[in-house]
Amino acid sequence: MRSGLRYYCDECIAYETQALSIRRLTKSTVTELIRNSRKNTDLLVALESQLTSRMLSEPDSPKRKKIAVDRQPTVAASVTLSGDPGSAAQQSISAAAQMVLRSKAKKDSVSECKGREILPHETPEKSAISNTLIIPTPHVDLTSGVPNETGSAAVNAVVPKPVTCVVPKTVTCVPQRKQIFVSRLNPDLSSLDITAYILHIYILIYLKKLDSFLQLYYQNTRGLQSKLTKLYTDSFSLSSHVIVFTETWLKPEVLSSEVFPSKYTTYRLDRPSRRGGGVLIAVDSELTSEVITSDEINDIEFLCIKLSLPGISIYITCSYIPPSSEFPTYANHLSAIQFISSKLSDRDQLIVLGDFNIPRATWSTVETSNILLPSTQHDFLDGLLDISLSQVNHVLNFLGRLLDLCFVSSPDCVCIARTSAITLPEDPYHPTLELTIDTGTKVYEVSEKIAKRIPCFRKANFALINSLIACSDWSNLYLSTNINEAVNIFYNILNEVFDTCVPTYYPKISNQPPWFNKELARLKNVKSRLYKKFRASGSQAAFSRYLSARSDFTVLNAQCYKKYLARCKTQFTLDPKQFYNFVNTKRKSSSYPSSLKFENSAASTDQAIADLFAQFFQTTYSTSNPPDQSYPYVIPKSNFICCPVISKSSLLLELQRVKPVYSPGPDGVPGCVLRYCAETLCRPLHKLFTLSLETSDFPHRWKESFVIPFHKKGSKLNACNYRGISKLSAIPKLFENIITPHLQHSCRSLISSCQHGFIKRRSTTTNLLEFT
Incomplete structure (x- = not known):
């Protein structure tokens, strides 16, 4: 054919x-x-x-x-x-x-x-x-x-x-x-x-191949401190892969999660004491990025990040040099850029952006090229030209000068043009720029992950689930004397019931904020469509229509955000989870790094990052038995702790107290099943709990947990800066809640009064009070 x-x-x-x-x-x-x-x-x-x-x-x-x-x-x-x-x-x-x-x-x-x-x-x-x-x-x-x-x-x-x-x-x-x-x-x-x-x-x-183009947005913001709310709300609709800001005027007290949501990975360099200055680079979280540090970069407002794409790396630097700076400042920036340039391989690209404040420099264009050459002598500019960098920014400010410069290693692969400010007002001295970079490869790697259908317990037929559980044959479980075998029988029966009564669906990951609605989504699509038409035609009429659509979207977005904040405040008593979710988005970022390092290993794929986390968390545990130690108090050697007896009535009461959570744990059984099927599950669970206590054996399946990395402090690229939080299944947590009061009552006389950790109504605060 x-x-x-x-x-x-x-x-x-x-x-x-x-x-x-x-x-x-x-x-x-x-x-x-x-x-x-x-x-x-x-x-x-x-x-x-x-x-x-x-x-x-x-x-x-x-x-x-x-x-x-x-x-x-x-x-x-x-x-x-x-x-x-x-x-x-x-x-x-x-x-x-x-x-x-x-x-x-x-x-x-x-x-x-x-x-x-x-x-x-x-x-x-x-x-x-x-x-x-x-x-x-x-x-x-x-x-x-x-x-x-x-x-x-x-x-x-x-x-x-x-x-x-x-x-x-x-x-x-x-x-x-x-x-x-x-x-x-x-x-x-x-x-x-x-x-x-x-x-x-x-x-x-x-x-x-349009998917090989990288979109970079550059702007001198002249201070972000009073514009954080608008920038944060509007950033959900941005499509740029990289955003570069100079003169952010931010202080270390302002968290990066207050500037951009988890959609972007934010890298900043702020002035710790003096007002003004500061540079920022935000990168799409789906891209693999890392910050480049060196001893060559000291005491200057200079930031460099590395984008790792298939077969190529792109280095993007951002500099801010205050007006009337002395030559040593320019020399330090030049040394930092030369250091980054020395790391480039044959296919790599280097993009140097920033407000260099060289107003007296004049530029002349090169025929049949987009390169501009300086017509005046300047050691800093000559040093950049010596390492084969070309200045491609031709957008003048309202005074006809170039303060923001763009030096690139591959001028044929970079197209620069003036664009409208995406969300913040434009400074007339510093026009807003948009760079289109031809990377020669796909910006986003095609994911090889196969979507897996997951059960939707919110739409489950619990009446039918109770009927099938009651009609199931539990005789093999009741006759079993091996706890692990009995647990497997229990889950096999439940899984067969779930396959019949619980619908499944492909999970959809939404990147939209919680205040988004259908009208906002429609205006966003209209805005994006008009922007593409403007880019294709370049006409002033298309640009005016795009500005009008963007204004409508911005106004409605701000209104929806205010209503969302008011709803979080007024419904705090009814829905505190919504309020604390909002607080947590401002306090910390929930996104995981696109690359991770541990000791001499590095990873940039999801599976490799998970393996590195597992390797690190494994080092925090010890498999050897502790040696015999002497204690300042006498430990009784012949005390016998009676095995607690669990009655069906107490188990049923605990089942009815379980929170009806719809997300399952590692065993696939959510809390809502235990709550809404308490009467039918009471007898088989009673058999499992009793058998576990009688045989002094805790089932292997109940030891499994989801380990969630939680960032503590420091660089997110270092696995050592995380601690693991284990998410247990609902059934072993129920078992723990039942036997814990019995064990605490039996062990109370054996625990020292100096013990404050893991004791009810005691904490580090009560421990410190012993010394005051």
Whole structure:
């Protein structure tokens, strides 16, 4: 099968052929055809006959527009068929598609894609199937009708630039959300071959991997202290990968979680005493980043972070040099930049940003390049040029000067332009800049994690669960004398019940703040769509529409945030968890680092980071027995602690007190099951607890726990700065709550009065009171 293209817009799909004007398959029919392709071949034959008769009998739409065009070299088009191409089902699909698509033949005409003007009654279908079609490149522009000698402008009128090659079978036109689907010429063909094939036919279309571009936003904020609330609320809707601020004026008392949410990893360098200054770099948390420190970087406002992308590293530095600074300050910044430059490999890139306050420097452009060269002598600028850095910022302030400079190691890979301030007011002395960096690789690595369905106990049928538990055969559990075997029987029965009564779903991770609503989401989408149109067209009208949409979103976002704060305050007694969740977001960040180090090991993937945490937490425990020690008090050697006896009535009472939590622990049984199924679970749990006490054996399954790393202080990139918090299952916690009062009563006379840790109504405070 030859390769080709299928084009669709948001409102319709139209197939253009050299000699055919053909109907489309409807959405419902195609969906049913594809869904049953592997199940029922006879159904395909019936659908084939039904579709063919319908297509042959249906008259032409009166609204269909046709134009006569001259023919250019053509491309064979097809749509990829799901499943094995050699299977009988797939051959039936292909045969059905051929019969449908070859009907309604009309020579020397081609249908024009004009949205709903072609077939307004049909639903857009983005996964329809087809056989080989011929797509011509006409001499006449389909939109304006202007003659076109090369045949390329007609394509550009339908398929806007730029076009993205996403996967070997897909080419996406991003600005207008239109797509071209490309199927393979043969099974051995690569995506590069398909890209070259399309470039050969559509000369003026520039195929570029848009996901290789890194978006960087730069602004001199002139102080963030009074703008933190607005920046925090608006940052949830930002799309920049990296945000660089100078003159933040922040103090160490301001937490980074108050500036940006966990969506960004924030790196800061503040002035500890004097007012002003300060630099900040915020990086998308999904990117692997780390701060670069060295003895070369001392007593200057200089910050450097390293982005680790597949096969390449990008170093981004931010500097602030106060006005009228002496040469030693510039020399220290130059030394720091030279140190970072020495770490670059062949493919790495270095981007030097900052407010360098060299107002007297003049710049001249280089022809056929975006590089600016200094026309005046300055040792700092000469030093940067000596290490092969080029200044690419050409955006002047309102005085016609350049205070904020941008030096890059690969000027051909960086495009810089002035942009509107995303959330903070712009300083006229320091225009806001946006950098588009071509990394040559994917910015985000494709996740290999397979989504796993998890049970939704909120929608569980607890009446049916109680009935099935009561009807289950528990005889093997009651007869078992091995606690681990009995526990396995218990969980096997419960899991079978859960499979029947508890629905499952794929978890969705939302990055939206708690005050977000549908109207805010709609305005955010409108704002993003208008911004893309402005970037594609560059017109002032598009920019005005974008500013209006952004203003509407900002106003509503601020109103929703105020209502959320008021709700947290007024509903504190009814819902204290919501209040403390808000407080915790301001006190600390809940995000984990994108890279981690422990001793001589480093990790940047989720699995490797988890293994490093496990390796560190394992070192905090000792497996050896402690040696014999002498104590200042006498320990009785012949005291006998009676084994507590658990009654069914007391167990039932404790089950009814369990908090109805819907999130399960490591054993998969949440607290809501224990609470709402207390009467039916009381007897089997009573057997397990009694057997564990009689055999003096705690089940292995109840020893499992989720260990959550909790950051204490210091760098988040160091595993030693975390402590582990264990999340136990609900059933062993219930067991602990039952036997703890018995053990405390029996051991009270054996515990020293000097013991304050892990004792009820005692703490470090009561321990200190012993010495005051």
